[in-house]
Ligand SMILES: CC(=O)N[C@H]1[C@@H](OP(=O)(O)OP(=O)(O)OC[C@H]2O[C@@H](n3ccc(=O)[nH]c3=O)[C@H](O)[C@@H]2O)O[C@H](CO)[C@@H](O)[C@@H]1O[C@H](C)C(=O)N[C@@H](C)C(=O)N[C@H](CCC(=O)O)C(=O)O
Ligand SMILES: Nc1ncnc2c1ncn2[C@@H]1O[C@H](COP(=O)(O)OP(=O)(O)OP(=O)(O)O)[C@@H](O)[C@H]1O
């Protein structure tokens with residue numbers, strides 16, 4: 001593709017690709033130079049040009065010698081829009097989910113519902129790029145803009161027509177998905193996370209709202225979890241854009257959750273839609289999965305799904321990896337669940353889900369990630385201490401922080417907890433103490449296949465380790 005075609009100018013250079021890291025620039029690339037959290041990408045412009053960049057998207061004040069300077073005050077957004085023109089076409093039905101918790105569960109459920117309706121569907125998020133028969137990790141929930149757009153275009157070339165992706169707050173603030181037309185967006189909830197990056201809850205919320213104020217196409221739809229305290233604010237932002245609003249939840253208008261009854265391996269839901277009552281046996285436990293299922297159904301209906309068929313399909317949803325995944329039943333008879341809860345609100349949701357099924361003790365293993373929001377650690381300890389009978393504090397992903405210091409911050413909220421540094425030993429101890437009427441919850445890492453210690457990613461999968469320790 002000629003550079004002029006992309007910029008609307010006369011440049012005749014041929015564009016071969018896009019890169020935002022100078023070490024990935026090849027001949028004919030367009031380089032995006034962004035000021036980042038660690039370094040300033042503008043410091044690598046000369047190196048990128050030496051590596052063959054034909055144009056550089058950068059702030060007007062950046063120095064660009066020897067390549068076309070595509071100047072823009074918001075280089076990340078400008079770069080994304082250019083890259084989108086280069087990589088297009090994309091799956092014609094793309095939806096995005098944002099919220100502190102529930103994004104992965106919701107995009108996976110949406111993908112499954114679309115597949116059950118006969119569509120060739122995929123998802124991009126924490127679990128990676130997922131199609132009906134394949135899953136490739138990208139390392140992030142919302143991958144960098146080049147990875148995201150090139151993967152979305154690759155899916156379209158494979159015949160994928162329906163794509164559901166997670167719009168993380170980092171992803172939205174860094175314009176990682178800009179340029180890909182989004183026909184519907186969903187809001188699950190907002191609670192404390194990532195304040196190390198956004199600073200305040202207001203800033204965190206405002207970044208997420210960009211999905212509704214900027215990203216969704218005109219005439220698009222907004223699916224809103226009506227039971228979140230901020231639902232009305234989200235609805236106001238969507239309505240200002242003239243988006244079709246589908247609110248779901250006990251206070252939802254499009255899908256009203258009338259009742260929810262836990263059953264042995266899931267829950268019975270009564271949902272009112274278009275004046276009719278629908279009974280659904282959801283094969284997943286926990287109020288939070290009922291919430292995500294309704295948001296997913298809302299997205300499928302917002303993009304053309306028939307109401308009754310979509311709600312009926314909820315009964316055939318498969319569990320989402322690492323979200324209240326039952327890893328094993330111990331010899332004593334105690335089930336062990338693995339969950340991804342790593343924020344106070346998530347932990348409360350996961351423990352509440354299991355409390356309904358525990359007649360004996362609830363034994364909970366928690367930890368907290370390093371190089372992440374420190375302010376959520378003590379509250380997580382406090383929630384576990386208040387809601388569980390036994391709390392074991394262990395390592396999650398310490399990353400660049402001192403693991404003992406992270407555990408101490410969690411212990412501040414749960415003074416009576418037991419501290420076991422080794423995650424493997426902590427899982428072994430929980431299994432050893434669990435009796436026939438008890439339940440064990442291992443929270444924080446879910447599907448993750450590694451434990452990040454410093455720059456190392458040590459192989460570690462909660463489910464596999466649990467099965468080893470229970471054998
Ligand atoms: C804090 C954060 O989000 N950082 C992400 C961000 O980095 P950045 O823009 O701050 O970049 P930087 O490292 O300061 O470098 C600045 C620029 O110089 C470039 N560079 C840098 C070095 C060099 O030698 N040459 C070069 O060109 C970089 O490519 C970059 O464009 O952009 C990078 C490229 O997209 C991401 O890899 C990186 O994710 C880091 C690794 C990360 O850990 N992110 C986590 C926090 C994250 O994004 N999590 C969210 C949230 C998940 C959830 O919802 O809970 C996610 O979506 O996964
Ligand atoms: N709707 C919800 N309300 C409250 N908690 C939830 C909800 N959905 C999921 N959770 C909790 O949050 C955890 C993470 O769920 P999920 O992976 O779907 O969220 P996410 O938004 O993708 O998270 P991340 O931002 O880390 O990618 C779950 O394991 C559960 O404990």
Ligand SMILES: N[C@H](CCC[C@H](N)C(=O)O)C(=O)O
Pocket residue numbers: 141342368369370372396397444445448
């Ligand atoms: N077990 C992980 C969960 C969060 C990972 C992801 N949501 C992010 O913040 O990058 C941790 O806390 O280290």
Ligand SMILES: [Mg+2]
Pocket residue numbers: 103104105125126127141166
């Ligand atoms: Mg996720």
